[in-house]
Amino acid sequence: MKKTFLYIPLLAGLLLTNSCSFFELEAPNDPNNPSLGSVSQNASRTQVQNLVTGLESRHRDYVFNVTMLFGAMGRELWYLNASDPRWQTDWLGMNGRTATVNMFQYLPTYQNPYFAVRQALTVIESVRNTNTFTEQEKNAVSGFAKTIMAYQYLIVAMGQYENGMRIDISDPQNPGPVLPLNEALTQIKRIVDEGNTELGNGGTGAFPLRLTSGFTANGFNTIASLRQMNRAIAARLAVYRQDWQGAVEAVNNSFYSATGSLDAGPAHTYGAPPDTFNPLFFVPNANVTTMMVVHPSVLRDTIPGDLRVRNKFLRRTTPVSVTSDGTPLSGQYQDRRFPLNTSELKFIRSEELALILAEAQAQLGNTEAAVAAINRVRTAANIGTYTGAITRDALINEILFQRRYSLWAEPWGHRWIDLRRYNRLNAENVDVTLDRGTIFRQLARPQAEINWDDYIKTR
Template identity: 80%
Template sequence: MMSSCNFFSLDTPNDPNNPSLGSVSQNASRTQVQNLVTGLESRHRDYLFTVTMLYGTMGRELWYLNASDPRWQTDWLGMNGRQATANMFGYLNTYQQPYFAIRQAQTVIDAVSNTNTFTTEEKNAVSGFAKTLMAYQYLIVAMGQYDNGIRIDVKDVQNPGPFLPLAESFTQIKRILDEGNTELSGAGTGNFPLRLTSGFTGNGFGTIAGLRQLNRAIAARLAVYRQDWQGALDAVTASFYSATGSLEAGPAHTFGAPPDTFNPLFFVKNANVSTMMVVHPSVLRDTIAGDARVRAKFFRRTAPVSVTSDGTPLAGLYQDNRFALNTSEVKFFRNEELVLIAAEANAQLNKTTEAVAAINRIRTAAGIGNYTGATTKDALIDEILFQRRYSLWAEPWGHRWVDLRRYDRLNAANVDVTIDRGTIFRQLARPQAEINWDEYVKTR
């Protein structure tokens, strides 16, 4: 933290559209709290590019090829023995940006808690919303840092709390989610009291009920990471899960032309460029014939994007096909993941019939027919991880990397590094600024 990039600092602008912390700490107006909530939504998406590209690279879902700077390949792939140290190029946004969003969420909570311009129900709604997004952002950091643990207590930027081990971090994130859910349950009914983007309102999450369902969806994801299988099923039931509804249903990050920002995952199809996110060859190699997800998500270029780093040529013939425009929204949680969570939790609880039914919902949507394999727990988990690989490909979370790690499968049998001659990473390094801060605290 003793650097120009203080991970827990929040910008303190003075213009009326972005009020300073001092101006909102006591009796903030509705307009001021609205601005803070809008700022939270904006910060909530700032992780998107780096987490998608870096976590996706580490799970070999994709390559982010960039001829302008070979470090996108050499560092992120761990080429020729490179390690994920604190000097790794370009990884800090997986840490900084979530904490900026967490600090923004805390400012929203403090502002709405210390004003008389909102009813009790409205305060609960705003605080519950902020805690829901806060928990999501903590999980992003935890997915990158993993065994390093993370800081949860960052309310006082001059006296942040200690790093907590992963299991305890998960426990604290669950607490924040549960607090948010309790507050949303005390927020009445109807619409959220402040303006949200169409990523929420246009997808059914502009209401109190919708936000509670989102909160429980995140709780279901967390429960799977904690191996709380019944807790996962309980959370799925309370979420926006639908066994028969659209697998695409879910909230989204929105984008637009300046002064907004464009979708950072959009690349023009067939563009003659040397910078591109491409589908990893192993993903293409392992597909099932006729899988509709392949046709929908992967676009075959007329010529590959090629770069050479450390003497190793890398070429991608398929690029992302999901976004039509540079202003297309990006879903950050979808019903398809909830169906897969239900499949996994049921399989782990030996509820074979329910697990297979959920698997078949995914398979039939992909056009590859019902599951006909073995129904042992291990066989079902293998199948579920395979389906997650294609259903959740390159979503802004790095699911493949996360999934292989939590099942202790981060190895050469599951992560193909034969082409890029890279390294299989388990986690990212704790930022040097954090190490410096803790050393400083010992001496002050």
């Protein structure tokens, strides 16, 4: 993917710059990174196309840190790295460490989503302020950008949680306030719903600009299919807001099908340089000491014959082992989902939507519909139909268990978020015995954000 986008600094990096002309726009030296002024008024179709391609690239920049860090905190996986023990000591909270502003390599989970949001805002401004697109086309492009914005905002919300987050970052010199979690989620819902409405006003045919194969090859190259993707993201948001009826409605209007492939969904794409490789790909059985490995508790709790375990986990000939703070950590299994380092990576799939539907129906008391959705996943995994109790609590336990294996190491960190949603971030559900770690509830608010607010108070 050609990286063609604007590099607009984010809040967490503002105070790290000493230049007095930090906010001044300079004449571009790189045609792949034009100035904001050059595209904010009467941009050409080519310029807007480049911005949309750049948005797709920004859209995937969260994958490594969010998947690895959120996954480690939920003990889906360990990211073992012998060259720098902080990947273990800090991320796992070993020996009493906490999630502080000095936590190693956590800032990309905050900054990278905001970079994508800023790119989306630039897309919207550019397409709205040009005469080279029809009104329908403008709606389609803006609706797509707002859909990606909602997805990215939700990453920040899940990492920051009770710290709250900023939604209004349209003016880097005058950002909006930090909103409490519930208010932030309400604003994200507004954005994703606006995206759906604008896509609905964007015509009935193909999307007016080129998208990568992560969209087109997976059937997301029309206005109608992009609206279905929008509703899938809305469904994920709805369960986080405990809007159970909203979740059912969103799934019903998404690309989920009761009979279609559970792997259906849009994807991030990767390629050889100058593009970037899939950050979750690791060479099978490579003789290395840097590797994402399956957490031992995931393997311990499997159901015999589960095809997800067979298809996702590769038993290594030699474990990957490191020692951090005197504690040995060893991973016998690695990820086997990606045949190549250029393999695409689905960022939301039909299998998640099936389990969102099951959870929402269980919470609404529609047990028959909940069991049907559960069995859709269980049958595909070759573990038979559900035979447990038909109570809300029993069904939620089952759904969380199935999400643990269906959504393992998806580019999100579902396990950590799921356990927190149900107040289960405790030793009974998060196994820290092997790593002597800490169970984190949320990440720290970046120091630069704190400094920024202090600066505003005294300005």
